[in-house]
Amino acid sequence: KAGVTQTPRYLIKTRGQQVTLSCSPISGHRSVSWYQQTPGQGLQFLFEYFSETQRNKGNFPGRFSGRQFSNSRSEMNVSTLELGDSALYLCASSPRLTQGRYEQYFGPGTRLTVT
Amino acid sequence: AQSVTQLGSHVSVSEGALVLLRCNYSSSVPPYLFWYVQYPNQGLQLLLKYTSAATLVKGINGFEAEFKKSETSFHLTKPSAHMSDAAEYFCAVSRSNDYKLSFGAGTTVTVRA
Numbered sequence: 001k002a003g004v005t006q007t008p009r010y011l012i013k014t015r016g017q018q019v020t021l022s023c024s025p026i027s028g029h030r031s032v033s034w035y036q037q038t039p040g041q042g043l044q045f046l047f048e049y050f051s052e053t054q055r056n057k058g059n060f061p062g063r064f065s066g067r068q069f070s071n072s073r074s075e076m077n078v079s080t081l082e083l084g085d086s087a088l089y090l091c092a093s094s095p096r097l098t099q100g101r102y103e104q105y106f107g108p109g110t111r112l113t114v115t
Numbered sequence: 116a117q118s119v120t121q122l123g124s125h126v127s128v129s130e131g132a133l134v135l136l137r138c139n140y141s142s143s144v145p146p147y148l149f150w151y152v153q154y155p156n157q158g159l160q161l162l163l164k165y166t167s168a169a170t171l172v173k174g175i176n177g178f179e180a181e182f183k184k185s186e187t188s189f190h191l192t193k194p195s196a197h198m199s200d201a202a203e204y205f206c207a208v209s210r211s212n213d214y215k216l217s218f219g220a221g222t223t224v225t226v227r228a
Contacts, residue, residue, distance in 0.1 A: 033214060033216070042219075043216075045216060090158055092216075094214060102147050102164070102209060104161075104216060105161060106158040106159040106160070107158050109158050
């Protein structure tokens with residue numbers, strides 16, 4: 001079974017621009033979560049989508065948003081980029097609602113650099 | 116609220132020696148606990164999970180962890196380190212009705228030949 005895929009893998013943007021990152025979950029997984037990883041703050045939860053609805057949200061400003069499509073693919077968008085948004089953005093998918101299956105499987109990440 | 120504390124940001128072991136990575140959690144409800152490994156320029160790979168079944172959990176690559184409720188700990192061990200174990204390891208916690216993972220700060224493992 002194919003793993004979680006994320007595109008693009010690397011991205012360079014200028015401060016003030018916006019960016020959209022894409023994530024395709026493992027086949028059959030309907031939950032997609034997003035995390036931000038930085039050297040200073042570590043791994044932080046952004047949000048989770050299930051059945052095209054945001055189910056949980058982390059402590060990030062409204063510039064960070066996401067959505068999920070009917071095929072469970074997800075996108076996250078960051079508007080008005082700031083230098084501090086430079087990070088590795090990780091997507092994770094989960095079987096969810098399958099008894100005993102709470103683990104999340106991560107993609108390789110998108111490395112965003114804001115200049 | 117739930118949180119995870121990983122004791123030791125760096126651990127250095129000799130090849131063939133025991134690997135012990137410490138993780139303590141705080142949770143107001145019975146937690147689900149996970150260990151992940153991250154190799155350079157890659158995502159996180161699930162090593163093992165605890166979801167209220169057996170307290171001793173075996174994972175991939177020879178790793179195992181023991182859930183000790185009385186000590187609120189979930190330490191990761193491997194009897195014999197291999198050079199390929201050099202990576203960063205993260206302990207994470209979530210609740211049964213909450214798919215948000217809260218991660219520890221991570222422990223970087225180096226393996227000496």
